Structures are given as C-alpha cells and as structure tokens.
Amino acid sequence: MFEKILVANRGEIALRILRACRTLGIEAVVAYSEADRESLPVQLADEAICIGPADARRSYLSAPAVISAAVVTGCEAIHPGYGFLSEDDAFAEVVRAHDLTFIGPPAAVLERFASKEGTRRLLAAHGLPTIPGSGMLRDDLHALEEAERIGYPVLIKPSAGGGGKGMRMVRSPRELESAIRVCRSEAKAAFGDDSLYLERWLEDNRHVEVQVAVDRYGRGVHLGERDCSVQRRHQKILEEAPTPALSETAREDLAQRAIRAVVAAGYENVGTLEFLVDASGDAYFIEINCRIQVEHPVTEVLTGIDLVATQIRIAAGEPLGFSQADVTLRGHAIEFRINAEDPDHEFRPSAGVVERYLVPGGPGVRMDSHLYAGYEVPPFYDSLLGKLIVWGPDREAAIARARCALDELLVDGVVTNIPIHQALLASEPFLAGRMTTSLLDRVGSAAFLAAAARA
Amino acid sequence: MSDTMPEPRHDARPSHRSTASGVAPTGATAAPVGPVPAGRVEHARTDDARAGDHAAIDRLVSELLPAWIARLAASGRGAIEVREDSWTVRLRRPAGGATGPADGRRxxxxxxxxxxxxxxxxxxxxxxxxxxxxxxxxxxxxxxxxxxxxxxxAVGPRPVAAGGPADRRGRTDPHRAVATSPAVGVFHARGDVRRGARVRSGDPIGAIDMLGIPQEVVAPADGVVADILVEPGETVEYGQDLVAIELMTQTGAAGGTA
Known part of the structure; x- marks a missing residue:
C-alpha cells in the first residue's frame, strides 16, 4: 500500500479522496491552484502544495506541475479525481515514467479505452449492444454523409472526455453544420482533442450506468447500476439507484453483461459503463468512464463499499478482496448535485462568498461538500458545490428524507440550484419514475419551478 | 421561493470579473481586482471572445503584472489603476498589509x-x-x-528568519519587490546573485527545476538583491517568495542602503 498520495484535484472530490486516504492510513498531499488556497481540502490536508495559477491549464491540467509536485513532496501515487487529468492516458504514462502510480486504470488500459468509438467496437465484440453511430469524423462533409446514413436526429459527441461538453443534438444538416464547429472548439478547449463522432439520437431515453471494480488479477464485480436520467443539457443533476426504469431481473442481467464484457476486454480498476435505455427497455452501451464518478456515493450508500478506497487499493496492486456474492444492494439512494447556478436565470454560474452554510442531517443523509461559511466560490472551475446523498429503505422513504434534507440545506451568499431539486421532488414524472434525459430541457426548468411553486 | 434561497448579494457578473484577484502571484504586494474589458457587453459574447479574454488576461498577468506590482509598491499608494489596450487593471494593496490568512501556509x-x-x-x-x-x-x-x-x-520548514516577520515586512514594504516562483520544483539561485547584487527588471536571477526542466526566475524590478528567501536546492511551490529586491528609487536611496 502507498504511504503518501498526491491529490491532483479540487473541491468536493479532493476532500473525498483526502478522507479515503485518512481511513486507509495514507498521508495525502493536496495540490492546489492559487484560486483554491482557502479551500477546505487545502486546509484539512496533511500537506498542501500550490502548483499554479487559477487557470486550470497551468495548474490542475498541467501534467508537469502535478508530477513535479508529487516528486518534490515524496508521493508514490497521484489520484486525479474526475475531470482534469483523470482519463488522460498520456498523463498516466508520464506518471508511470516518473516511477509514480496513477490511481486509475494503468496507462495501457486507459489507452485501450481512450477512444469512445474504439471502445464501442471493443465492447460490442464482447457482447454489449451499441447504438448505430459513425466512426471518427474526418471533416464536415464526412459528418453530413454519416448523419444521412444513421438518420436524424443525431448526437455529435467528442471522442475524448465527458460531462456534456462538446455534445449537441441536431435534427437537420443545417443544424449539424453550425453545431459541429461549436462542438469542435468546446472539445478542443475542454479535452485538448477535437475529434468527434456521431450517434443516433434515441428520443425519450434513460441514462443507466453500471459501476464495476476489477483488480489487477482479472477479478471483477459489478456494484449495481445508477439511473442518471435527470439531466439538463446533457449534464446530470440528480442520480438514483436502483433505476425505476428496469425490473430487478433486467437490472441484474444488464450488470452481469457489463462486468463480463469489461473483464474480458481487460479493464482494470473502478469504472462505469454508461447505457441508454429506450422506451421499450432495451439498453445500448455508449461509453465507459475510466475514473471515479461524481455520483459514486449513490453506489457507496447502497453497497457499503468505499469506492475511492477500492480504487486506491486496486492501483496499489491489492486483490479486490470480495466477490460478487459479497455485494448486496440495500434500499434506495438519490444524489442531488448542488451547483452554484441560478435556476431563475438559465442556470448562469454564480460565484461569491458563502455567508452561511448549514448541512442537513438525520438518518440516511450524507453531504459531500467542500463548502464552509466564509468560503469564496471561485469562478474559474465547474459549478459543483457539493452533493447531497439520501438513502431510504425504499424509493418513497428516500424521497421523503430528501425533501426534509433539501429544506434544511442552507447555502447563503451564492445562488444555487436547490430550487430545481425541490421542484423535481414535487413533479409527477420524477415521482412516477418516468424521467428521461431530454424531459427537463423539453418541458423547461422554468415550468418545473413554476409547478413546484404552485404545489 | 423559500428563505433558504435568498437573493444573491454578489451579482454573478462582477464576481466573474473579479477573477484576476486569484491570478495574482502570492508574493505580490498587491492583488489586481479585475481586468475589466472596457465597454464590452457580457451577455452577447461568443466563445471566441471569451477565449480571447482568457488569452489577454494570461498575457497581462504573465508579462505585465510583476511590473505593475513593483509600480504599486514604489508608489506607496493603496491602489493604482493601469490601462492596457482595452483593459483596465486595478491593483490594490491587501487590507492590513499581509497577503491574507493563507500567508505562511505552504x-x-x-x-x-x-x-x-x-x-x-x-x-x-x-x-x-x-x-x-x-x-x-x-x-x-x-x-x-x-x-x-x-x-x-528536503521538505522542511522555511527558515524562520526568512519566512517570519522580516518576510512580512518585505511584502508590505513599498521599497521592495519580491520575485516569486514560476513553478513547483526545486530552487537554484544564479551564482552571481547574492545580497547586494544589482539587478535589472527581467534579469534572470535563478531557476526552478521542474522535472529536470529549468523554469527561469526573473527580477521583477530594477534594484538590489536584499534577501534570498529560500536555500538553493529547496523545494518551492508555485508563487512562493524567492528573492526580495530593494527597489531603485528616483532618489537612488534604496541602492545606497544595500
């Protein structure tokens, strides 16, 4: 096991990794940008080291700065969290070249799964159904031809990265031509790679993902699925498990197929396979996320397994230590992403000083957040302020607890999206378990908020 | 809307615009509060325009900020405003003189x-x-x-003499400017840079070894080396104070005291 780890991320996930290190008896060094000097993970860290200015390209995205920080502080491994360098196989390779361990899949595995398009072909060969799509787009003309072949509407997707950046749904050749330019520049800015591909757009689909953990010795388990169908412009805002979309047998079947396919394809460490589930309940594999995900606590509260600790242990070469039979999923969990966004003004990001911060409590309530009263939310990074995770013995109980918890949660001084969560908990489609990925955008957040205000 | 969601006290836009306060090197005696693109309309801006702004801010910070900080330090005033192309940069001295509660937590x-x-x-x-x-x-x-x-x-405490009150004085002293680290790595001073040595703004005075690649440290202003704040071979983080420069003033007083 490692003695000392560099945490190369910020915000709530830096804090989450720090906590996992503490429980494993590992010393954690938090690498931070100048904008995060006052942040909670920096204050609570065993050690902290400033690696660059606020601009992420010169700090959290700078491989030399991150690796140099690990070397000079005597760390043996780097935990990249999510986003930033977490799925960059070139970074993982440079980390390895400096005799450090990248906490995540080894560079060779990351490289194998780096291209979403290549991964779809690889996992299709191992038995997972995929959505009709294009290969990597060469140019605009190629894109138009491929879109014609697949049939509109199509989704433009960047081959690298995730989180909805560089993604657009288009319904016509004209929309395609203008959107593809925006997607290119977004993908370039976010991931340094502007290669795109197309996928058939499934109307009214649900987003269901399977969490897996595979050790170095090819022993793997699935940890159930999560439903991330509540999205706004391809950004997940609420996740829950089990999915209300599938029967218990269908869920078990999907998870079994997912774990068999990734083990056969040589995956290693924790990861998530994302599927779109259409109205008839058919699931199509879309991509794999080779990192810890924002919504991992949903699985943690259902299984009692610490996913970040598992990730670190696997990277250190330890065997998984438990089998599929040891994994039991208990009850129902919902995660609410608390973002610094103004739901009344098209979710415009907000920044400022958190004047008061009160965390909800009670049975089954967990808050993962780097906030504290007096903290200044910097405007440079994503708007995630924290995650409220609520567990109940069943969905109804979880929803009831979630209502109380959201009412108690107080973030004063920064505008947050808490009202949209309260509105969701009052909306018929959510309560009936019928949310689809496009519903919020189609109905409009304003309509959700207005309906909740009437209720 | 419930009382858990009060109206914002900080409008998102001004907050956004104050971004540069976090961009200031930590060793600065001042923090810039917002390069403001003069007369631009926020909501109608394209991604290209934003990217352009980011590039412009990067350029302002990397090329001109040290000089402005030196100018503010030399002016003895609480704040100065500098115009550069379509940008206005306001630098102000941190309240109370120190650089903030983060000071010294490295x-x-x-x-x-x-x-x-x-x-x-x-x-x-x-x-x-x-x-x-x-x-x-x-x-x-x-x-x-x-x-x-x-x-x-060696990763250890900074020498008390350099990191203590003397250092604090250096930060607020209008007659001093401090060269800060451009990278996280290992500091090496140039052999001829010793206490009392004269330097000109932009002169290389040392380097940070970042994974074997030297990152140059340059003098932030004309003056005389007053203090080398870290030992050669010591680990430094980004923005850490490295070398204090006693500024050359118009009267030449600083040069005389070195």
Missing part, C-alpha cells in the same frame, strides 16, 4: 498529521481557525522529509 512549512492539533477538528470557520493556528504553532518543530525525495530536495 507545503514546506506544514506540520504532518502526526502533529498535535490535527485531531478533533470540527466544522465552521472557528474550528478551522483553531485548526490552522494549531498547525502553525507546530510548524516550527516540523521536519518531515519526503520519503522518496533525494536529500537535496
């Missing part, structure tokens, strides 16, 4: 978690303050060494 002077004061931290600012002061109290006795690091890269 990797290099942090106690390890075995130090007293680590246990039993609570939440909220009061607990954090306690936490913090317990740590700084313990800092003086700390001497952990990075386990895998060569001896030359």
């Amino acid at each position: 990797s290099t002077d942090r106690p390890s978690r075995q130090q007293p004061g680590h246990e039993g931290h609570g939440h909220g600012p009061t607990a954090l303050e306690r936490h913090r002061s317990a740590r700084s109290a313990a800092a003086g006795t700390h001497s952990s060494n990075g386990s895998g690091a060569p001896a030359a890269m």
Whole structure:
C-alpha cells in the first residue's frame, strides 16, 4: 500500500479522496491552484502544495506541475479525481515514467479505452449492444454523409472526455453544420482533442450506468447500476439507484453483461459503463468512464463499499478482496448535485462568498461538500458545490428524507440550484419514475419551478 | 421561493470579473481586482471572445503584472489603476498589509498529521481557525522529509528568519519587490546573485527545476538583491517568495542602503 498520495484535484472530490486516504492510513498531499488556497481540502490536508495559477491549464491540467509536485513532496501515487487529468492516458504514462502510480486504470488500459468509438467496437465484440453511430469524423462533409446514413436526429459527441461538453443534438444538416464547429472548439478547449463522432439520437431515453471494480488479477464485480436520467443539457443533476426504469431481473442481467464484457476486454480498476435505455427497455452501451464518478456515493450508500478506497487499493496492486456474492444492494439512494447556478436565470454560474452554510442531517443523509461559511466560490472551475446523498429503505422513504434534507440545506451568499431539486421532488414524472434525459430541457426548468411553486 | 434561497448579494457578473484577484502571484504586494474589458457587453459574447479574454488576461498577468506590482509598491499608494489596450487593471494593496490568512501556509512549512492539533477538528470557520493556528504553532518543530525525495530536495520548514516577520515586512514594504516562483520544483539561485547584487527588471536571477526542466526566475524590478528567501536546492511551490529586491528609487536611496 502507498504511504503518501498526491491529490491532483479540487473541491468536493479532493476532500473525498483526502478522507479515503485518512481511513486507509495514507498521508495525502493536496495540490492546489492559487484560486483554491482557502479551500477546505487545502486546509484539512496533511500537506498542501500550490502548483499554479487559477487557470486550470497551468495548474490542475498541467501534467508537469502535478508530477513535479508529487516528486518534490515524496508521493508514490497521484489520484486525479474526475475531470482534469483523470482519463488522460498520456498523463498516466508520464506518471508511470516518473516511477509514480496513477490511481486509475494503468496507462495501457486507459489507452485501450481512450477512444469512445474504439471502445464501442471493443465492447460490442464482447457482447454489449451499441447504438448505430459513425466512426471518427474526418471533416464536415464526412459528418453530413454519416448523419444521412444513421438518420436524424443525431448526437455529435467528442471522442475524448465527458460531462456534456462538446455534445449537441441536431435534427437537420443545417443544424449539424453550425453545431459541429461549436462542438469542435468546446472539445478542443475542454479535452485538448477535437475529434468527434456521431450517434443516433434515441428520443425519450434513460441514462443507466453500471459501476464495476476489477483488480489487477482479472477479478471483477459489478456494484449495481445508477439511473442518471435527470439531466439538463446533457449534464446530470440528480442520480438514483436502483433505476425505476428496469425490473430487478433486467437490472441484474444488464450488470452481469457489463462486468463480463469489461473483464474480458481487460479493464482494470473502478469504472462505469454508461447505457441508454429506450422506451421499450432495451439498453445500448455508449461509453465507459475510466475514473471515479461524481455520483459514486449513490453506489457507496447502497453497497457499503468505499469506492475511492477500492480504487486506491486496486492501483496499489491489492486483490479486490470480495466477490460478487459479497455485494448486496440495500434500499434506495438519490444524489442531488448542488451547483452554484441560478435556476431563475438559465442556470448562469454564480460565484461569491458563502455567508452561511448549514448541512442537513438525520438518518440516511450524507453531504459531500467542500463548502464552509466564509468560503469564496471561485469562478474559474465547474459549478459543483457539493452533493447531497439520501438513502431510504425504499424509493418513497428516500424521497421523503430528501425533501426534509433539501429544506434544511442552507447555502447563503451564492445562488444555487436547490430550487430545481425541490421542484423535481414535487413533479409527477420524477415521482412516477418516468424521467428521461431530454424531459427537463423539453418541458423547461422554468415550468418545473413554476409547478413546484404552485404545489 | 423559500428563505433558504435568498437573493444573491454578489451579482454573478462582477464576481466573474473579479477573477484576476486569484491570478495574482502570492508574493505580490498587491492583488489586481479585475481586468475589466472596457465597454464590452457580457451577455452577447461568443466563445471566441471569451477565449480571447482568457488569452489577454494570461498575457497581462504573465508579462505585465510583476511590473505593475513593483509600480504599486514604489508608489506607496493603496491602489493604482493601469490601462492596457482595452483593459483596465486595478491593483490594490491587501487590507492590513499581509497577503491574507493563507500567508505562511505552504507545503514546506506544514506540520504532518502526526502533529498535535490535527485531531478533533470540527466544522465552521472557528474550528478551522483553531485548526490552522494549531498547525502553525507546530510548524516550527516540523521536519518531515519526503520519503522518496533525494536529500537535496528536503521538505522542511522555511527558515524562520526568512519566512517570519522580516518576510512580512518585505511584502508590505513599498521599497521592495519580491520575485516569486514560476513553478513547483526545486530552487537554484544564479551564482552571481547574492545580497547586494544589482539587478535589472527581467534579469534572470535563478531557476526552478521542474522535472529536470529549468523554469527561469526573473527580477521583477530594477534594484538590489536584499534577501534570498529560500536555500538553493529547496523545494518551492508555485508563487512562493524567492528573492526580495530593494527597489531603485528616483532618489537612488534604496541602492545606497544595500
């Protein structure tokens, strides 16, 4: 096991990794940008080291700065969290070249799964159904031809990265031509790679993902699925498990197929396979996320397994230590992403000083957040302020607890999206378990908020 | 809307615009509060325009900020405003003189978690303050060494003489400018840069070894080397104070005292 780890991320996930290190008896060094000097993970860290200015390209995205920080502080491994360098196989390779361990899949595995398009072909060969799509787009003309072949509407997707950046749904050749330019520049800015591909757009689909953990010795388990169908412009805002979309047998079947396919394809460490589930309940594999995900606590509260600790242990070469039979999923969990966004003004990001911060409590309530009263939310990074995770013995109980918890949660001084969560908990489609990925955008957040205000 | 969602007290746009306060090198005697693109309309801007702004801010910060900080330091005033192309940059001296509560909390002077004061931290600012002061109290006795690091890269407390009150004075002294580290790595001073040596703004005065690649440290202003704040071979973080320069003033007084 490692003695000392560099945490190369910020915000709530830096804090989450720090906590996992503490429980494993590992010393954690938090690498931070100048904008995060006052942040909670920096204050609570065993050690902290400033690696660059606020601009992420010169700090959290700078491989030399991150690796140099690990070397000079005597760390043996780097935990990249999510986003930033977490799925960059070139970074993982440079980390390895400096005799450090990248906490995540080894560079060779990351490289194998780096291209979403290549991964779809690889996992299709191992038995997972995929959505009709294009290969990597060469140019605009190629894109138009491929879109014609697949049939509109199509989704433009960047081959690298995730989180909805560089993604657009288009319904016509004209929309395609203008959107593809925006997607290119977004993908370039976010991931340094502007290669795109197309996928058939499934109307009214649900987003269901399977969490897996595979050790170095090819022993793997699935940890159930999560439903991330509540999205706004391809950004997940609420996740829950089990999915209300599938029967218990269908869920078990999907998870079994997912774990068999990734083990056969040589995956290693924790990861998530994302599927779109259409109205008839058919699931199509879309991509794999080779990192810890924002919504991992949903699985943690259902299984009692610490996913970040598992990730670190696997990277250190330890065997998984438990089998599929040891994994039991208990009850129902919902995660609410608390973002610094103004739901009344098209979710415009907000920044400022958190004047008061009160965390909800009670049975089954967990808050993962780097906030504290007096903290200044910097405007440079994503708007995630924290995650409220609520567990109940069943969905109804979880929803009831979630209502109380959201009412108690107080973030004063920064505008947050808490009202949209309260509105969701009052909306018929959510309560009936019928949310689809496009519903919020189609109905409009304003309509959700207005309906909740009437209720 | 419930009372859990009060109206914002900070409009998102001005907050956004104050971004540059976080861009200031930590060793600066001033923080810029917002390069404001004159007469631009925020909501109608394209991604290209934003990218352009980011590039412009990067350029302003990397090329001109040290000089402005030196100018502010030399002016003896609380704040100055500089116009550059379509940008206005306002620099102000931090309240109370110090650079803020973060001052002095660096990797290099942090106690390890075995130090007293680590246990039993609570939440909220009061607990954090306690936490913090317990740590700084313990800092003086700390001497952990990075386990895998060569001896030359010793990670330990900064010398009290350099990191203590004298350093603080340097930060607020209008007659001083401080060269800060451009990278995280290992500091090497140039052989001819010693106390009393004359330097001109932009002169290379040392380098940070970042994974074997030297990152040049340059003098932020014309003057005389007053203090070299870190030992050669010492680990430094980004923005850390390295070399204090006594500024050349128009009367030439600073040069005379060195």
